[in-house]
Amino acid sequence: MKLEVTRLPAAERRQAIVEAAMRVFATGSYSGATTAGIAREAGISEPILYRHFASKRDLYFACLDLAWARLRSSYEAKLEELGHQCAVAAISSASMEFVDSSQVRPTTLWIQALSEAGEDQEIRAHLRRQLREVHDFVADTVRRSQAEGGVPADRDAEAEAWIFVGAALLLSFADRLGGLLDRDDFARIAKQRHRWLTGTG
Numbered sequence: 001m002k003l004e005v006t007r008l009p010a011a012e013r014r015q016a017i018v019e020a021a022m023r024v025f026a027t028g029s030y031s032g033a034t035t036a037g038i039a040r041e042a043g044i045s046e047p048i049l050y051r052h053f054a055s056k057r058d059l060y061f062a063c064l065d066l067a068w069a070r071l072r073s074s075y076e077a078k079l080e081e082l083g084h085q086c087a088v089a090a091i092s093s094a095s096m097e098f099v100d101s102s103q104v105r106p107t108t109l110w111i112q113a114l115s116e117a118g119e120d121q122e123i124r125a126h127l128r129r130q131l132r133e134v135h136d137f138v139a140d141t142v143r144r145s146q147a148e149g150g151v152p153a154d155r156d157a158e159a160e161a162w163i164f165v166g167a168a169l170l171l172s173f174a175d176r177l178g179g180l181l182d183r184d185d186f187a188r189i190a191k192q193r194h195r196w197l198t199g200t201g
Contacts, residue, residue: 010052013044013048013052014052014053017042017052017053018059018063018066019042020041020043021038021041021042021059021062022066022104023104024037024041025063025104025109025112029112029115030056030112030113030115030123031115034056035049035059038056057122060109063104064106064109064126064127067103067104067108068106068130070098070103071105072137074094074097074098075090075091075094075095077094078091078093078094078097084145084148084150085148085149085150086150087144087150087151088150088151088193088197088198091141092194099171105172106130106134106168107168107169108172108175110127110130110131110168110169110172111172113126113127114127134161134168135158135161135162135164135165136161138164138165139158139160139161142160143157152198152199155196155197155199167193174186
């Protein structure tokens with residue numbers, strides 16, 4: 001069956017391919033996904049996909065970057081709304097709203113990338129850079145909250161940021177395994193982290 005391809009500007013076509021790839025990767029795995037399957041999901045031919053991305057790996061990197069950019073934007077919007085003094089509540093609230101949305105979470109893609117990192121140095125390097133960026137964003141947010149009195153000065157911003165990354169990966173474990181943890185479990189975890197970070201309990 002011949003695909004009817006609507007002509008789109010290059011940037012829009014590229015974005016549509018990334019959106020389709022995110023859906024395919026999120027419901028399966030990196031190794032199990034194929035460029036042919038992604039092209040079908042995007043409603044295009046494989047040659048068109050390769051005009052925009054040289055490889056499945058390059059497309060995967062675009063998905064990783066977009067997923068984190070969207071989550072970071074949601075954090076920044078909530079921080080703008082609530083202020084850095086309430087940074088812990090802002091990050092927690094934005095995280096839960098993102099989980100409830102239909103957007104692909106970066107944590108889902110991180111788990112897949114981890115399974116590939118042992119054999120693929122480029123994936124390993126890209127994931128390392130992104131996790132460091134996430135860590136640095138959270139650590140900076142904690143420090144800004146400390147400066148405004150929202151987090152006690154004796155809390156270690158660097159360590160707390162890595163704990164945040166670990167909790168994010170735990171969410172992905174729960175997604176993949178099913179039944180490990182539910183929303184109430186994560187709400188309790190978030191409550192305890194809030195108590196510790198803000199010194200309110």
